[in-house]
Amino acid sequence: MPTFINPRDRFPTDDLCLYRDKLKENRNYPNLDKNKKTRICVIGAGFTGLLSAYYLKEYGFDVVVVERHRVGWGASGRNSGQVIPGYNQDIRVIARKYGEDIAKVSYQATVEALGEIRRLIEKHSIDCDFKPGLTITATNKKSNDDLGDHIEFLREKVGYKTDFIDANETAKDIGTTLYEGAMRDNFAGCFNPLKYITSIAAICAEMGVEIYEETPALILKKTASGKMEITTPKAIITADKVIAAGDAYQGRLLPNLRKKYVLLRTSMLATEVLSDDLYEQILPSNHAVFEWQNLTNYYTKTADKRLIFGGGDAPLTRNKSEEEKAFKSVYGEMIKLYPALQNIHITHWWGGYFSATLNELPQIGCIDNKIHYALGFCGHGVVPTHMSARLMAARIAEDKNLSQENPDFAKAFRTGNIPFAGKYDHHLVGLGMIWHKIKDML
Ligand SMILES: Cc1cc2nc3c(=O)[nH]c(=O)nc-3n(C[C@H](O)[C@H](O)[C@H](O)COP(=O)(O)OP(=O)(O)OC[C@H]3O[C@@H](n4cnc5c(N)ncnc54)[C@H](O)[C@@H]3O)c2cc1C
Numbered sequence: 001m002p003t004f005i006n007p008r009d010r011f012p013t014d015d016l017c018l019y020r021d022k023l024k025e026n027r028n029y030p031n032l033d034k035n036k037k038t039r040i041c042v043i044g045a046g047f048t049g050l051l052s053a054y055y056l057k058e059y060g061f062d063v064v065v066v067e068r069h070r071v072g073w074g075a076s077g078r079n080s081g082q083v084i085p086g087y088n089q090d091i092r093v094i095a096r097k098y099g100e101d102i103a104k105v106s107y108q109a110t111v112e113a114l115g116e117i118r119r120l121i122e123k124h125s126i127d128c129d130f131k132p133g134l135t136i137t138a139t140n141k142k143s144n145d146d147l148g149d150h151i152e153f154l155r156e157k158v159g160y161k162t163d164f165i166d167a168n169e170t171a172k173d174i175g176t177t178l179y180e181g182a183m184r185d186n187f188a189g190c191f192n193p194l195k196y197i198t199s200i201a202a203i204c205a206e207m208g209v210e211i212y213e214e215t216p217a218l219i220l221k222k223t224a225s226g227k228m229e230i231t232t233p234k235a236i237i238t239a240d241k242v243i244a245a246g247d248a249y250q251g252r253l254l255p256n257l258r259k260k261y262v263l264l265r266t267s268m269l270a271t272e273v274l275s276d277d278l279y280e281q282i283l284p285s286n287h288a289v290f291e292w293q294n295l296t297n298y299y300t301k302t303a304d305k306r307l308i309f310g311g312g313d314a315p316l317t318r319n320k321s322e323e324e325k326a327f328k329s330v331y332g333e334m335i336k337l338y339p340a341l342q343n344i345h346i347t348h349w350w351g352g353y354f355s356a357t358l359n360e361l362p363q364i365g366c367i368d369n370k371i372h373y374a375l376g377f378c379g380h381g382v383v384p385t386h387m388s389a390r391l392m393a394a395r396i397a398e399d400k401n402l403s404q405e406n407p408d409f410a411k412a413f414r415t416g417n418i419p420f421a422g423k424y425d426h427h428l429v430g431l432g433m434i435w436h437k438i439k440d441m442l
Helices: 018-022 047-058 090-098 100-123 141-158 167-174 193-207 276-281 320-337 382-394 423-441
Strands: 038-042 065-066 131-138 163-166 181-190 211-214 221-223 226-232 236-244 261-271 290-293 298-301 307-312 344-358 363-367 371-375
Touching: 018 193, 018 344, 038 047, 038 226, 047 065, 047 193, 047 236, 047 371, 047 382, 065 236, 090 100, 090 141, 100 141, 100 181, 100 382, 131 141, 131 167, 141 163, 141 181, 163 167, 167 181, 181 290, 193 211, 236 382, 261 320, 307 320, 320 344, 363 382, 371 382
Parallel strands: 038 065, 038 236, 065 211, 131 290, 236 371
Antiparallel strands: 131 181, 163 181, 221 226, 226 236, 261 307, 261 344, 290 298, 298 307, 363 371
């Protein structure tokens, strides 16, 4: 059993997130206590919100960001930091459903966004432990064949080149013989997401973006004069346009959008700092890794020499025992791969919510030419949030170079409502998990 070291109540939930615990530069932003007028109000200070603010400021807009909790409090400050192109949905499914042109253009937009993340890190010397290298591992013969086909598709139809490696090479890279083969992607990579997003917030603030923490947007409405009014606990913001960037944490601020997704929680663990021997033995390639199956495990080593590991079963309710079960399931998966870790302390554990849509693709759109939104990244959002932020900012700025994709994949990706979403998410997620488990076993 894991020997959890349990310093309680250090995070707004019972979680103890490694990144938050170790964050050195934890700049605070005030809460809003006076009414404000601005061109753009961004709701939510994660990747989607803050990158939108960054690009809008570059276009010369006044921007106010309001965040219910702290910068990076949502999934953006808790994820495993894998900076990967593409979407949660398989590119071949996208091609089948929406055509090869849409598949190609939409995938290339994420490759461009990945390059942009790397450029931003370099341009602003962002200290976020970025390291290049991602390996996607095949858990059985069937998934290995499928991964090979996927690699081929990416190379032939999208023009994105990665390497297919065999079981021996995979074992050398990952430090376990449990995989059949893998895809190695040297352009993708991994970072500490909280260091990254708090740095982006600081850069935005220096550029003149006003950021307010502990300032929830409670009501959003259009006034008779056509302006948007955002009511917060102590003040009202009047804006020309709004970017709704609250993703899974948005609640019912935009009730019609809430029908488009269900909430899913995924859980992560961090080991104590590993001895030099263990550090060499576990994941020798030092890549970020995720598994090529529906219910996936994902892991990497951190700059301070721990293993962070996520995945396992999703908790089906917010009940504590259900969350504990989920942590144990993640732990079990980690030990299956790396039995050498069984006597190692687990010092941190945390989870976070993401939103999942019917077609497993993000929804990027605009309501009434006033409220731009991007959500539904389905657990694969680090890069697509950046892409969406750039797209929304370009649309607001009417930047013809960027705002008119040809073909318009964001429009093609729009999907229907999920029956009972927002009411019975846990039941829907439970059914979805059973279905995915069966598919993984077939
Ligand atoms: C544990 C975990 C691991 C993951 N790992 C990866 C990974 O390795 N790679 C990958 O690509 N993706 C990963 N994801 C998914 C990825 O993190 C998300 O898709 C992405 O961070 C979403 O960013 P966002 O800015 O849209 O939303 P969030 O980061 O969730 O930010 C939304 C913010 O809006 C605020 N907010 C909401 N409503 C209001 C309101 N009314 N007023 C004010 N503020 C509000 C919230 O407090 C929150 O801070 C992971 C997700 C989780 C949970």
